[in-house]
Amino acid sequence: MSIAKRPRIALIAHDHKKDTMVRLAKEYVELLRQCTLSATGTTGGRLVDEVGLDVECMLSGPWGGDLQIGARLAQGEVDAVIFLRDPMTPQPHEPDINALVRACDVHDVPCATNLSTARLVLAQMARVADLDAA
Numbered sequence: 001m002s003i004a005k006r007p008r009i010a011l012i013a014h015d016h017k018k019d020t021m022v023r024l025a026k027e028y029v030e031l032l033r034q035c036t037l038s039a040t041g042t043t044g045g046r047l048v049d050e051v052g053l054d055v056e057c058m059l060s061g062p063w064g065g066d067l068q069i070g071a072r073l074a075q076g077e078v079d080a081v082i083f084l085r086d087p088m089t090p091q092p093h094e095p096d097i098n099a100l101v102r103a104c105d106v107h108d109v110p111c112a113t114n115l116s117t118a119r120l121v122l123a124q125m126a127r128v129a130d131l132d133a134a
């Protein structure tokens with residue numbers, strides 16, 4: 001994967017996965033502080049408030065936040081997506097979610113949709129970009 005010197009990571013979590021995202025961000029806070037972060041609205045707000053990260057917050061997912069991130073990604077402005085999806089709960093904006101994941105596949109951008117993969121991606125990013133992991 002191609003990774004910028006200061007990796008640009010998008011962070012997204014569905015409601016039942018937001019606590020997991022906050023824990024993950026705390027685990028990798030040293031790495032994430034060295035990255036340029038964007039997030040969907042509610043996820044980003046929690047990462048700012050509870051982890052103290054500097055995050056550019058897009059719209060909330062159901063209001064178009066996934067699409068905003070997807071548009072940036074299509075323009076080559078996102079190096080990885082951590083998208084903790086809730087596989088048990090139907091989402092009103094499922095087409096937007098699919099569009100973002102598809103954009104990751106189209107543009108060959110790493111997209112972690114569960115915690116274990118997220119850890120692998122973040123650890124690899126720290127290694128490849130020679131950044132300090134948590």
Ligand SMILES: O=C(CO)COP(=O)(O)O
Pocket residue numbers: 012013014015039040041042043044059060061062065066097
């Ligand atoms: O719905 C989401 C992703 O599809 C997440 O959006 P929020 O971070 O605004 O809750």
